Amino acid sequence: MLLEAVFRQYGYDFRDYAYSSLNRRISYFAQRLNIATISELQGKILYEPKLMEGLVNTLSITVTEMFRDPSFFEVFRKKIIPYLKEIPHIRIWHAGCSSGEEVYSMAILLHEEGLYEKSIIYATDINEKVLKEAKEGKVPLKKMQQYTKNYIEAGGIKEFSKYYCANEKCAIFHSFLQKNIVFAHHNLVTDQSFNEFHMIICRNVIIYFNEQLKERVFQLFYESLTEDGYLGLGSKESLICSSYTDQFQEVDVQNKLFKKVT
Template sequence: MITHGPSDGGLEKIEIALLLEGIYRRYGYDFRNYAFASIRRRIWHRIQMEGLSTVSSLQERVMHHTEAFHRLIGDLVIPVTEMFRDPDTFLALRRDVIPLLRKLPYIRIWHAGCSTGEEVHSMSILLHEEGVLDKTRIYATDINESALQKAKEGIIPLEKMKQYTKNYQAAGGMQSFSDYYDSDQGIVRLKPFLRRNIVIARHNLVTDRSFNEFHVIMCRNVMIYFNSQLRSQVHKLLYDSLAREGFLVVGGKESISFTPLAERYETRNDQHRIFRKLR
């Protein structure tokens, strides 16, 4: 694996800036304010995989061949997710948030950066067990269209079933995890009723606007790849998309503490990064 680029760091930065600008203008994906070290590493991985030697040569290929662009997107947007990921967070939602949502006549939840949908379907199971799924609409969005297609299919990797079952139990699961899927010839598919109230669509947190008002927004382990400017921009979008007294849930290594909007939230659960909008 290539772990460093050309010796001329100044030239490399120019090339990467031009590549990201080209992607934005050509395809509408904006990676210009992603954390540089992370995106640089992924770009060089793609350069190696394409059999190229410079960022500029990758730019030429990506600009002229959409297939190459989609291969690069697969590197820049790495889907990392699992059913009931960080089960203690789902347990906290079950105990601290759902009882408050139960009082609402209708519930809207947004999973921003949903990847292949495992955590979205986990939420659906949780809401079903708590008796509020029928009055909930879950919006699942991501910029990666291939990941969204997998989310729509609702297929669980067979080799991950043991871990997912363990996560479900640790998240306070009330039934057998096997009640929520069908297995046939090595393919495990979630039951259709879990997907009935889920809307899956492409949405870019960097370039798109708010599209509804939500009572809960799950945006976990997405902003760790952004620089401070982009994090502030996305936090503004999430804040504007939350209903009054709505809940924002971010990743374990993320926080609202150093954002301009920190004073507009109360910390509901600091350990699991659950915040509640005050106004």
């Protein structure tokens, strides 16, 4: 009932998110606000849009890292970069980009491969708060040690610190990395395709969706890829067992890279 009401009032559709994690998150949200029942929460949310923002922030898990699962980026360099080198104007979509760490990682990789200038990266998310952070291009300085390690493991070939300047708290990416990135709001549940892409990266997002919603998202990705485009998923996600298995070929099983074939 709460999710139905939220959808009708605000257009946010969480009805097909995986039940157990959704349930846990809603209870946590209610507890934090000292709200005893879900019907009380529903009543409050419908009249307080600010509270709805808080619920979106709680339901969308935004944990991310630069060069997360470094082997994904290493294999991307080896197996996808040769394909992208042949394309005059590259379009990449990061769906569920969170605060942008994955997107800046991709911008760095493309820059090092001499492809950034001819690329445009669309980075989308449902959550306005993280999109705002992503546009700022800052990450907490304390995380840079781990990110530098990831960068090296991912096959990074330069001094990582040359991509940012630092103050006491933050690392701020150099503006040339932002030049070809478009950050925008897009909801994978309710919005349509908005372009045709050579590569779609959607990692650690559909893990929170039920099977029916995963199918919807695979269809969206299938329709949004060029004829021979690539799809990258998160380490615990797969197309296998979906009805799109035959439309994609596995390029790297471990790193969840797929190529559209039909």
